[in-house]
Amino acid sequence: xxxxxxxxxxxxxxxxxxxKILAYAGLMEGKEVTWxxxxxxxxxxxxxxxTVIVSDAPVxxxxxxxxxxxxxxxxxxxxxxxxxxxxGGTIIYDGYGINEPPTRKDIEIYRIDAMDAAAEMNLxxxxxxxxxxxxxxxxxxxxxxxxxxxxxxxxxxxHHHLIPKNEEAIRxxxxxxxxx
Amino acid sequence: MADQEITLMKGNExxxxxxxxxxxxxxxxxxxxxxxxxxxxxxxxxxxxTTGMVVLQAESEVSxxxxxxxxxxxxxxxxxxxxxPGVSLMQEGISYxxxxxxxxLIVNVMRGGPGLGTIQPSQSDYFQACKGGGHGDYHLIVLxxxxxxxxxxxxxxxxxxxFRYRNPAMILADGAIGQMMEKVVLPPFKPRRTEEEIIKExxxxxxxxxxxxxxxxxxxxxxxxxxxxxxxxxxxxxxxxIEESEVRYEEFMLEDAEYAIVAFGSAARIAKxxxxxxxxxxxxxxxxxxxxxxxxxxxxVCKLAGQVKGILSLEINAGQMVEDIRLAVEGRxxxxxxxxxxxxxxxxxxxVDALKRLF
Amino acid sequence: xxxxxIIEKGQVVYxxxxxxxxxxxxxxxGCSHGVVHxxxxxxxxEMGMTDKTIAISPVGCAVFAYKYIDVDWQEAAHGRAPALxxxxxxxxxxxxxxxxxxxxxxxxxxxxxTIHALNRAENITIIFINNAIYGMTxxxxxxxxxxxxxxxxxxxxxEVSLHGYPLKITEIAASLEGTCYVTRQSVHTVxxxxxxxxxLRKAFEYSMQxxxxxxxxxxxxxxxxxxxxxxxxxxxxxxxxxxxxxxxxLKDKGAEK
Numbered sequence: 001x002x003x004x005x006x007x008x009x010x011x012x013x014x015x016x017x018x019x020k021i022l023a024y025a026g027l028m029e030g031k032e033v034t035w036x037x038x039x040x041x042x043x044x045x046x047x048x049x050x051t052v053i054v055s056d057a058p059v060x061x062x063x064x065x066x067x068x069x070x071x072x073x074x075x076x077x078x079x080x081x082x083x084x085x086x087x088g089g090t091i092i093y094d095g096y097g098i099n100e101p102p103t104r105k106d107i108e109i110y111r112i113d114a115m116d117a118a119a120e121m122n123l124x125x126x127x128x129x130x131x132x133x134x135x136x137x138x139x140x141x142x143x144x145x146x147x148x149x150x151x152x153x154x155x156x157x158x159h160h161h162l163i164p165k166n167e168e169a170i171r172x173x174x175x176x177x178x179x180x
Numbered sequence: 181m182a183d184q185e186i187t188l189m190k191g192n193e194x195x196x197x198x199x200x201x202x203x204x205x206x207x208x209x210x211x212x213x214x215x216x217x218x219x220x221x222x223x224x225x226x227x228x229x230t231t232g233m234v235v236l237q238a239e240s241e242v243s244x245x246x247x248x249x250x251x252x253x254x255x256x257x258x259x260x261x262x263x264x265p266g267v268s269l270m271q272e273g274i275s276y277x278x279x280x281x282x283x284x285l286i287v288n289v290m291r292g293g294p295g296l297g298t299i300q301p302s303q304s305d306y307f308q309a310c311k312g313g314g315h316g317d318y319h320l321i322v323l324x325x326x327x328x329x330x331x332x333x334x335x336x337x338x339x340x341x342x343f344r345y346r347n348p349a350m351i352l353a354d355g356a357i358g359q360m361m362e363k364v365v366l367p368p369f370k371p372r373r374t375e376e377e378i379i380k381e382x383x384x385x386x387x388x389x390x391x392x393x394x395x396x397x398x399x400x401x402x403x404x405x406x407x408x409x410x411x412x413x414x415x416x417x418x419x420x421x422i423e424e425s426e427v428r429y430e431e432f433m434l435e436d437a438e439y440a441i442v443a444f445g446s447a448a449r450i451a452k453x454x455x456x457x458x459x460x461x462x463x464x465x466x467x468x469x470x471x472x473x474x475x476x477x478x479x480x481v482c483k484l485a486g487q488v489k490g491i492l493s494l495e496i497n498a499g500q501m502v503e504d505i506r507l508a509v510e511g512r513x514x515x516x517x518x519x520x521x522x523x524x525x526x527x528x529x530x531x532v533d534a535l536k537r538l539f
Numbered sequence: 540x541x542x543x544x545i546i547e548k549g550q551v552v553y554x555x556x557x558x559x560x561x562x563x564x565x566x567x568x569g570c571s572h573g574v575v576h577x578x579x580x581x582x583x584x585e586m587g588m589t590d591k592t593i594a595i596s597p598v599g600c601a602v603f604a605y606k607y608i609d610v611d612w613q614e615a616a617h618g619r620a621p622a623l624x625x626x627x628x629x630x631x632x633x634x635x636x637x638x639x640x641x642x643x644x645x646x647x648x649x650x651x652x653t654i655h656a657l658n659r660a661e662n663i664t665i666i667f668i669n670n671a672i673y674g675m676t677x678x679x680x681x682x683x684x685x686x687x688x689x690x691x692x693x694x695x696x697x698e699v700s701l702h703g704y705p706l707k708i709t710e711i712a713a714s715l716e717g718t719c720y721v722t723r724q725s726v727h728t729v730x731x732x733x734x735x736x737x738x739l740r741k742a743f744e745y746s747m748q749x750x751x752x753x754x755x756x757x758x759x760x761x762x763x764x765x766x767x768x769x770x771x772x773x774x775x776x777x778x779x780x781x782x783x784x785x786x787x788x789l790k791d792k793g794a795e796k
Contacts, residue, residue: 020188020361027188027363033187035361039214039299061453062360065529090503206630234629237656243622246615250623253613256630271760276616375631386611386627388591388634397605399614490593 001056003141004064006081007048009073009097014128021051022132024150025142026054036062047076054141069139072130073097092134092177101180109180110138116170126169133173144170186365191331191357194364195261195287196221198234198335203372205256206234208247210266214300214355215289218261220434231372241266245273245286252282252348253398255378255385257339261287263355264305265296267313274348275314276492279400281415283342285335286320287351289358292523298525299356303445304497309352310474310504317412319419321349321426322473324444328362336367345422346384352473354496356525360501370466428471429480433459437466440484440538444470451494454531465535473501481508484527488537490514494531497521514539548661556580558609560588565603569769571759572601574726575639575668578736580608582743583635590618592635593627595620597649599641600674618649619698621656624663628634628746637664642683643673646708650682653708660717660751662741667709671763671780678764682706683749685783690764704782713789721790725758725781727773738788745793758784 024033070081074097096115114130227233238244251258292302338349402408443451448469493502499517518534558580592610598617620638628636673679679692683724713721724735742753760772
C-alpha cells in the first residue's frame with residue numbers, strides 16, 4: 001500500500017503540522033513515510049502545502065507529479081491540485097475555503113465543513129485535526145490510535161492536556177465528511 | 181535519546197543529531213535558509229552539557245569557516261553548515277584548509293542562485309563543490325545524500341574520510357533533503373576523542389608543544405616555488421589515491437537498461453519514480469547515482485557507455501555534472517541534460533517526457 | 540673565548556629567550572616586530588606555558604612569526620586570526636591562545652572578526668602591531684594611517700575627503716563589554732619595552748584566568764614604509780603617532796575588585 005497525499009491551504013491553517021502528525025502516525029505503525037513541505041515565506045500567510053507519502057515500501061521520490069488524495073483548504077490550492085489527482089483518486093475540500101467546488105468526474109470528491117465545525121466547537125486551533133479525521137474516515141491510512149500516539153510524541157509535555165480535544169476533533173471530522 | 185531509535189525528522193535536524201552522536205568536537209555556523217535547523221537543533225540539544233561539543237554562532241560565514249579552520253588545526257572534529265550564498269563566502273577558508281591539508285566537514289544545503297537567488301532547492305553548486313570553488317588546485321571529498329537517513333549517516337562517513345586523507349569533506353545536499361522529514365535511524369553514540377587520543381592520532385596538530393616536542397605549524401604558505409610545487413604534487417598524489425579508493429555510487433534497475441539516468445541527491449529520488457513510470461510504458465531505463473560527486477564514478481559511467489544507448493543527466497541546475505559524464509563517456513553515446521532552474525524541482529512525469537524527447 | 544665559556548663564568552647580563560630561535564628574521568632593521576617577538580617569547584617562557592601555547596599568525600609582515608617563536612602556530616587567512624583563535628580556545632580551554640596581527644589585518648579586512656571575538660569575551664589575547672602602514676605589500680595606506688601621512692596609495696598624504704579618518708580600533712575595543720584588558724603600548728625605549736612586557740603578561744594571565752578578551756596594541760614604526768632611518772622613525776612616532784594614539788591602559792577590568 002502506498003498513499004500519496006498533498007495537503008494544501010493557507011499558511012496558519014495547520015497544513016504542515018497536520019501532515020507531520022499523519023507522517024508520524026505512519027512511522028509509529030512501522031511504515032515508510034516522507035513529509036516534503038513547500039517551505040519558505042509561504043509558511044507565513046501565503047499558500048502552504050506539504051506532500052505526505054505513507055507506504056509499506058521505501059519511498060522513491062518525495063516530489064510527485066500526481067496524487068492519490070488532495071486535501072485542499074482554499075481556492076488557489078484546489079485550482080492547482082485538482083488536475084493533479086490520479087484518476088480514481090480523491091479530493092477532500094473544506095466548504096468554508098472553497099467557493100467553486102471541484103468538477104472532475106473521474107475522482108471521488110468529499111466535502112468537509114471543518115472550519116464551521118471548529119468554530120462551533122470553539123476549537124479553531126483543531127481545524128486541521130478535524131480535516132485529518134475526515135481523511136482517516138475515507139482512507140484509513142493510519143489508525144486513530146497511532147495519531148494520538150504521534151501527538152503524545154510530538155507535542156511538548158505542557159500541551160498534552162490538549163490531546164483529548166484533538167481526539168474529539170478527529171472524531172468530529174469522521175462524522176461530518178460528506179461525499180459529493 | 182536511546183541508541184537505534186527510529187524517529188521522524190528533517191534532513192537538517194538529522195545532520196545535527198548525527199554530529200553530536202559521532203563525537204563531533206565543534207560546530208561553527210551562521211543562520212541561512214534552508215539549513216538554519218542545523219544550528220537551531222544543536223542549540224536546543226545543548227551538547228556542551230552532554231558530550232562537551234562546542235556550538236558557536238559566528239558573526240558571518242567567513243568567520244564560521246575560519247573557526248572551523250582553527251579547530252581543524254588542532255586535530256578536533258569540527259564542522260560548519262550553510263547554504264549556497266554562505267558557502268560562497270566560505271570559499272577562502274575552504275581553500276586554505278585544502279592547502280593546509282586539514283580534516284573538516286562543510287555541509288551545503290543548496291538553494292537556487294546565482295546571487296541571493298531563491299531559498300528553494302537547487303543543485304547548482306555542483307561546480308563550486310567539485311571543481312574547486314576557491315582558488316588554487318584542490319578538491320574536496322564531496323558526498324551527496326539522497327535521504328534523511330543518508331544525511332545522518334554521511335556525517336560520520338565524511339569525518340572518517342576527512343581524517344583518513346587530511347582533507348576537507350563536504351556534504352552537498354539541497355533544500356529538499358534538508359527540509360523534508362523521513363524515517364531515520366540515528367547512529368549510535370560514539371564518545372568524543374580525548375585530548376590524549378587527539379594528540380596521538382594527529383601528531384601534526386597545533387595542540388601546544390605537549391612533552392616539549394618540536395613546534396607544529398599549520399600553514400598553506402610557501403613562497404619558494406620549488407617547495408610549493410613539491411607540496412602541490414604531494415596533494416595531487418593524495419587526490420589520485422582518493423579517486424582510486426573512495427568512489428561510491430548506487431545502481432538501480434541497470435541490469436537490462438537501454439537508457440540510464442545519472443542523478444545525485446534529491447534528483448536521484450525523482451529519477452527512481454520516473455524509472456517506475458517509464459518502465460510501465462515499456463522504456464527500459466535505470467539509474468546510476470553517484471554518492472561521491474568527487475571523486476566522480478568515472479569508471480562506472482564509462483562502463484555504462486558500453487551498455488546503454490544514451491545517458492540522461494538529471495540535475496536541478498542548468499547542466500553541471502553532465503560535463504563530468506561526457507568526459508567519462510568520451511563521446512561514445514549521446515549524453516543529454518534535463519533540469520529545472522530557479523528553485524523548481526522537476527517532477528517524475530517531466531523527467532519521463534524529457535527521456536522520450538531527448539533520445 | 541667561546542659563548543659557552545662566557546656563560547660558564549656567569550658573565551651573562553642578557554640573553555634572548557630560548558623560545559626565540561636562531562632563524563634570521565626577515566624584518567627590516569629597526570622594525571618593532573623583533574622586540575615584540577622577544578617579549579612574547581619571554582612572557583610565554585616565564586609563565587611556563589611553552590607546551591600549552593597555540594599562536595595564530597596573520598597576513599602581513601608577521602606572517603612568518605611562526606618561523607621565529609618556537610610554539611605551535613596556525614597561519615590564518617588575512618584578517619581571520621581572531622576566528623581561528625576563538626575556536627581554538629573554546630576547543631582547548633586550558634591552552635594559552637593569542638593572535639599576532641597588524642593594522643591592515645586587524646583593523647581593516649578583519650574588523651568583523653576582531654570586534655566579534657573581543658565582544659564574545661573569548662579568553663584570548665590579541666597583539667596588535669600598529670605602524671599605520673601596510674609594510675608587507677610595500678607601504679600602502681592602512682586604516683590607521685594618520686591624516687597627512689604619505690603612503691604608496693595616498694602619495695599626496697591621507698586626507699579626509701578622499702580617505703576618511705584613521706581608525707582608533709583600540710578605543711572601540713575598550714568600549715566592548717567582552718573585553719577585559721585593553722592597552723596601548725610602545726617598544727621604542729627600554730622603559731616602554733618593560734611596560735609593554737608587563738602588559739603582555741597581564742593580558743596572557745587574564746586570558747588564562749577566563750576574564751575575557753584582551754587587546755594589547757603596540758604603536759610601532761615602519762622605517763622602510765615611512766622611508767626614515769630607525770632613529771628618525773622613532774622620533775616621528777613620538778611626535779605624531781602618540782598624539783593621536785595615546786599610550787596607556789584604556790581598560791583593566793581584571794584589576795577591578
